[in-house]
Amino acid sequence: MGAELGTITGFIEIHPEYSCMAGPVPAGDAPIILVEGLEHIYGDFKAVDGISFSVKKGEIFSFLGPNGAGKSTAINVLITLLNLQKGRAAIAGHDVKTDPQKIRESIGIVFQDITLDRDMTVWEILEFHGRLYRMPLAERRERIEELLQLVQLDAKRNELTKKLSGGMKRRLEIARGLMTRPLVLFLDEPTIGLDPQTRMRMWEYIRGVNREGTTIFLTTHYMDEADQLSDRISIIDHGRIVVTGTPWQLKNTLGQDLIYLETSDNPAARRLLESLPSVREITEKKQGIILMVNEDGTRVLPGIIDTLRENGVAISTINLKKPTMDDVFVFYTGKEIRDEGQQPARGGFLRAARH
Template identity: 70%
Template sequence: MEHIIEVQHLSHQFDDFVAVDDVSFSVEKGEIFSFLGPNGAGKSTVINVLTTLLRLQKGSVTIAGYDLARDPVKIRKSIGIVFQQETLDRDMTVWETLEFHGRLYGLERADRRERIERLITLVELETKQDDLTRNLSGGMKRRLEIARGLMTRPAVLFLDEPTIGLDPQTRTRMWEYLREVNEEGTTIFLTTHYMDEADQLSNHIDIIDHGKVIISGRSWELKNTLGQDLIYIETTDNVGATRIVGENPSVREVKKKGKGLLVMITEDGTHLLPGILESLQKEGIRLTAVNLKKPSMDDVFMHYTGKDLRDEEQPRMQPQARRTRR
């Protein structure tokens, strides 16, 4: 399999703060690859190094066959970027934004025109093409930024939090655009802190936290690592329940979650559940809630990082990353 991105032992510091800590991964040509992690995990730092915005400090990076340390200019020509922060010129129209970008990259006039028309149709901005970008809605701006990232027909499109702040419908449409773009042959590297985005969109997910890749794999592979089913229970005695349930040979692990316990099991939950309930009853422990389900990306994240990603979707406060010193 051909790797279009190859990253080895990448580290990045801001002064003595280690934002990215010995990260290695590779992206196959043609796939959609997600970096999933909470605020401050180091996602933007990685994407900024890969797209040449930050200087490569340590480690090696190859993109589209070019070495980042030797050929940053060639890499820049092979990629498209959509930043986390909006970067549109408010005084340009939709058409001008794309036209300007095309010129910047030396596209021929006829080529520019053809691509602009196609991209404006792709992101459904036909009726807005002569509007100033300042007058677009947030979702339209995001779509325009994606179109701009695609002007140069990049081998790899980098998107840092592509759907941040968008409503659910617009997000779903955005995923459709990205799938279309991907089907036309562009490899996509995206960062997100939305579980469902990583889960639904990508072929491959790396979970990153505190600057380190914690686990990597296809969505179903990550979920399978938690076992076949998950049982969530709330009881009158969680300490006792943890001990009793943990003794069952088909139980892999019992973890505290919120008010209750998450039980990871290695066989079909519908078969196992009655026995578990019986063993609790025998010890006089009552159940107040029970729920059987398949592992989700939330559970995967929770399992490997020890926290709920949703907890961190509160107002964007200072990053919670611990300051690790070297």
Template identity: 70%
Template sequence: MKHEPEKIRESIGIVFQELTLDRDMTVKEILEYHGRLYSMSKAERQERIEELVSLVELEGKKDTLTRHLSGGMKRRLEIARGLMTQPKVLFLDEPTIGLDPQTRIRIWDYLRDINHQGTTIFLTTHYMDEADQLSDRISIIDHGKIVITGRSWELKNTLGQDLIYLETSDNWEAAELLKDLDSVKGIREKTKGIVVMVNVDGTYLLPEVMDRLRSRGIKIKAVNLKKPSMDDVFVHYTGRELRDSGAEKGAVVIPRSRGR
């Protein structure tokens, strides 16, 4: 393949974070032009355009200028263009950023369909639920470096079976009291409290935790028990809340490629 750069380019599709559509071209013209760039025959272009506008539900918009499309439609057209040459590998840079929940879910469905047809997808996102829903493997990137990689359930399990969030009258003392419990995997600070990562069902451990704190005169202001999420994983390994995330970090999602 290294001696056939044209074939390599044809096997790769890319959808940028920023929209790159020509405002003065129609949906059909955008796809037609892209096909011509890759030397697709007229018959191939026509067949592929029909397939793609159906896939992204833009059949009724083929002759519409892109300037008149909604944000979700433009994003779907970007994905269709990236798929024009039937790439074996598709790179997506935050394809659902700024979209409403319904459109995001619809695009997720498109990506699953594409993946089921055999396309390997590399996707960057700051939406941890998106990474959780779509990924086969996830890499969390912080300041340009991969800090951990694994399947969603593997990454969550690194935090323990359950998470107990506590706000107390003395969070530092509470952490000191709880850190030596056999079932405690680790403790980290949060904005107003602490998060206790435990290796057992938290519902059974919680009474012991509360009794231990009360016995030392520590008042419990708030308590919450939940399963680890990808948001928790992200914050744990980057040390920052998602709202502080910048362009230098995110999650690289690699959905499984299934044979054609």
């Protein structure tokens, strides 16, 4: 199925066999991150199972996947906190294995959990980071002022970090990640646990940072976050990259619209509709079928209804919508995202249809 779709769309990298081959390198500049056949094993658990991808300079690239998919492990290998076990990875031309020091100098990191010293002030956190990276005094002080403005923590500069709200802490961490003007900024679940408003503001900061030329590598398990922020997304599950593409490309593989039908005879309906030229693919669910259509769904729908009526299949429910990243995720991984205790992402059409 995957390979078939790949040939239809033409420009999506699909990894049906989860091959160790490098994905096609984007045309133009050499990739700033290049990963080939990366594997990582904890004991007998394969957290990362042979992933390959590349990130272009200046883009926002996302790993989208459920918790435990291997996103953080992959990131920890890239930022040199975990040893590279198998495969190859390079950032800005420096090999992770042989040149970790060079990599540390050219990246910024925002970790998944808050890693701020509770007993240091906002200003001290940034000053300490600048000193760790050996920034000259004048440059350091200037950069701190710039960043305090950017993340709107100017008024909080002498506040101990334990007194900051969750959103402020996250903003401070992003500011810290940007202190050294890194080539690549790694953001591991940057908006986890933040309220919707703060998340949107965080996205604005991230976009702003990207506009200034910083390449962003982001992991997230929020569909909307990946969709809204990324230039390209790799969906990752069970330590493997399932598919890579732009949000638009990924959603487009599901056709222009999704139509959900519940009928008196679903297998018969499927057989009848499969031959329609506007129908790209049909998936059977527990109670109904989902059609991916190549044309505007509102124009296709009357034909579908007629076809079914003429053949004596009664329709009990019809629903029509644009594919969301949620649908893309369910389509490629065959399941909804595992997100303990969180609200399900809105608009989970394929997912809702499964029950």
